[in-house]
Amino acid sequence: MADTTYMGPIPKPTPETRPYWEAAKQRRLVFQACDDCGARYFYPRPLCPGCLSRAVRWVEASGRARLHTFVINHRPPRNYPVAGPFVIGMVELEEGPRMMSHIVEVAADPQALQCDMPLEVVFEDITPEITLAKFRPRATA
Amino acid sequence: MSAHALRGSAAIVGVAESDELGKLPHKSSLALHMEAAHNALADAGLKKSDVDAVFTSGRNMASDVPEYLGIRPRFVGGTQVGGCSFILHVEHAMAAIHAGLCDVALITHGESGASRIAMPAPRWGDDSTNSQFEIVWGTAGPPTGYGMLATRHMHQYGTTKTQMAEVAVATRKWAAMNPKAYARDPLTVADVLGSRMIAWPFNLLDCCLVTDGGGAAVVTSAARARDCAKAPAYVLGAGSCTTHQMVSQMPNYDRWDAAEVSGARAFAMAGVRPADIDVAEFYDAFTITPILALEALGFCGRGEGGPFVSGQRTAPGGDFPMNTNGGGLSYTHTGMYGIFTIIEAVRQLRGECGPRQVAGARTAVCHGTGGIWSAAATMIVSRDQP
Numbered sequence: 001m002a003d004t005t006y007m008g009p010i011p012k013p014t015p016e017t018r019p020y021w022e023a024a025k026q027r028r029l030v031f032q033a034c035d036d037c038g039a040r041y042f043y044p045r046p047l048c049p050g051c052l053s054r055a056v057r058w059v060e061a062s063g064r065a066r067l068h069t070f071v072i073n074h075r076p077p078r079n080y081p082v083a084g085p086f087v088i089g090m091v092e093l094e095e096g097p098r099m100m101s102h103i104v105e106v107a108a109d110p111q112a113l114q115c116d117m118p119l120e121v122v123f124e125d126i127t128p129e130i131t132l133a134k135f136r137p138r139a140t141a
Numbered sequence: 142m143s144a145h146a147l148r149g150s151a152a153i154v155g156v157a158e159s160d161e162l163g164k165l166p167h168k169s170s171l172a173l174h175m176e177a178a179h180n181a182l183a184d185a186g187l188k189k190s191d192v193d194a195v196f197t198s199g200r201n202m203a204s205d206v207p208e209y210l211g212i213r214p215r216f217v218g219g220t221q222v223g224g225c226s227f228i229l230h231v232e233h234a235m236a237a238i239h240a241g242l243c244d245v246a247l248i249t250h251g252e253s254g255a256s257r258i259a260m261p262a263p264r265w266g267d268d269s270t271n272s273q274f275e276i277v278w279g280t281a282g283p284p285t286g287y288g289m290l291a292t293r294h295m296h297q298y299g300t301t302k303t304q305m306a307e308v309a310v311a312t313r314k315w316a317a318m319n320p321k322a323y324a325r326d327p328l329t330v331a332d333v334l335g336s337r338m339i340a341w342p343f344n345l346l347d348c349c350l351v352t353d354g355g356g357a358a359v360v361t362s363a364a365r366a367r368d369c370a371k372a373p374a375y376v377l378g379a380g381s382c383t384t385h386q387m388v389s390q391m392p393n394y395d396r397w398d399a400a401e402v403s404g405a406r407a408f409a410m411a412g413v414r415p416a417d418i419d420v421a422e423f424y425d426a427f428t429i430t431p432i433l434a435l436e437a438l439g440f441c442g443r444g445e446g447g448p449f450v451s452g453q454r455t456a457p458g459g460d461f462p463m464n465t466n467g468g469g470l471s472y473t474h475t476g477m478y479g480i481f482t483i484i485e486a487v488r489q490l491r492g493e494c495g496p497r498q499v500a501g502a503r504t505a506v507c508h509g510t511g512g513i514w515s516a517a518a519t520m521i522v523s524r525d526q527p
Contacts, residue, residue: 009277010267011268043270069289069296071340072338072341073285080279085338086279090394098389100280115293
């Protein structure tokens with residue numbers, strides 16, 4: 001259930017990013033792909049940052065990813081709803097694009113984290129409008 | 142290969158800090174610009190009326206600074222790509238002077254980084270890309286951003302926190318010989334590794350200072366430079382590049398792409414190689430930053446920066462004098478440190494550095510980062526005119 005008293009910074013969508021946030025609310029993780037040059041990218045933009053084509057479309061990600069790199073923040077911003085230390089990762093989706101996110105359900109300890117470790121998306125509502133896509137370690141078969 | 146048209150065409154003829162550096166709650170950011178400008182012009186033996194171009198950085202500063210200083214420049218540069226902007230301004234000033242658009246360029250910096258007197262509000266709007274895709278994650282600005290590269294570099298190349306700490310220790314030894322440096326007490330690797338954790342992999346002493354201060358430089362043509370008060374520092378080459386704004390858009394986390402471009406351009410224009418450099422002034426926002434500068438500029442290969450700085454190689458008495466003023470880690474770091482690399486390089490070439498003087502320094506490199514590894518600017522200066 002969304003916590004309507006969320007004290008942290010709440011993203012405010014622009015017209016260009018609204019489809020991403022609408023999808024997240026429905027627990028779908030989306031990025032964009034260019035039909036002209038094949039670039040797959042995040043964050044959302046109306047024209048392709050690879051070739052400036054307008055032939056871009058939304059693609060739903062599998063939610064599987066790897067931890068490309070990370071830091072452990074011991075000094076959260078004032079009023080931030082997550083107590084430090086917590087893990088901020090650069091997550092590489094298996095489809096290619098990278099995004100920043102929290103790495104959850106793991107100790108905020110460099111011994112517990114490894115670059116390239118497998119992850120999967122989990123969603124967390126912070127307001128009725130905004131849902132965050134976070135990532136947790138994924139067991140591999 | 143014929144010499145680049147800009148090689149050695151301009152020189153830095155005046156450099157100075159503001160009257161004081163440190164914690165200065167009695168001075169605004171614009172007052173710090175003004176003090177530094179005054180001092181740099183005096184250093185050059187020039188008057189305010191000689192200045193016909195102003196370069197500065199920061200929100201609104203390209204109009205604020207000329208007004209505050211009472212200058213009506215016929216050429217103005219306000220490129221703002223973060224802390225390295227002032228090195229980039231030398232590149233732009235050199236081009237403008239060569240093109241005949243101006244004769245004497247004043248580059249100024251002033252920042253009340255610690256006391257925050259008359260500083261612009263730092264906050265991004267809630268609908269900015271930064272807010273939507275980074276700040277939402279509780280980032281802490283530069284410490285969490287720069288660390289992204291550090292962690293990947295450690296993973297990929299085996300770079301260690303001890304190697305990073307060596308940078309802080311070596312830099313502090315230089316600071317101990319600079320009376321203007323803010324932190325001058327001896328430091329050990331154990332002190333760095335034992336200091337408070339800020340954002341792993343950075344402890345407090347892996348991070349630069351937060352101070353108040355200003356700096357300025359005066360650039361003119363090589364011909365006019367000969368009539369100035371002190372020996373010119375000829376600009377042999379300069380280059381700059383920007384690859385992203387948010388660290389989450391950085392193209393690679395195991396290398397510094399922007400610096401590889403800026404460095405290659407600066408060295409090619411200068412017609413010199415890394416082995417020709419006598420002293421290096423690298424923006425050390427964090428201990429990892431100069432390690433990546435060494436790699437990106439070709440002083441060592443990718444992934445070799447950690448071993449390069451080991452054994453106090455960059456300390457006084459080591460074979461690679463680096464950040465001889467004490468750097469952003471120990472001398473001063475107002476927020477946009479780049480101007481201070483220029484000031485120290487010019488002083489080293491003039492032989493003005495007293496106990497920390499690098500003997501026989503003839504050619505120096507200045508290199509800075511802007512944003513979160515976002516921009517890079519590199520400059521090669523020499524006391525010898527090509």
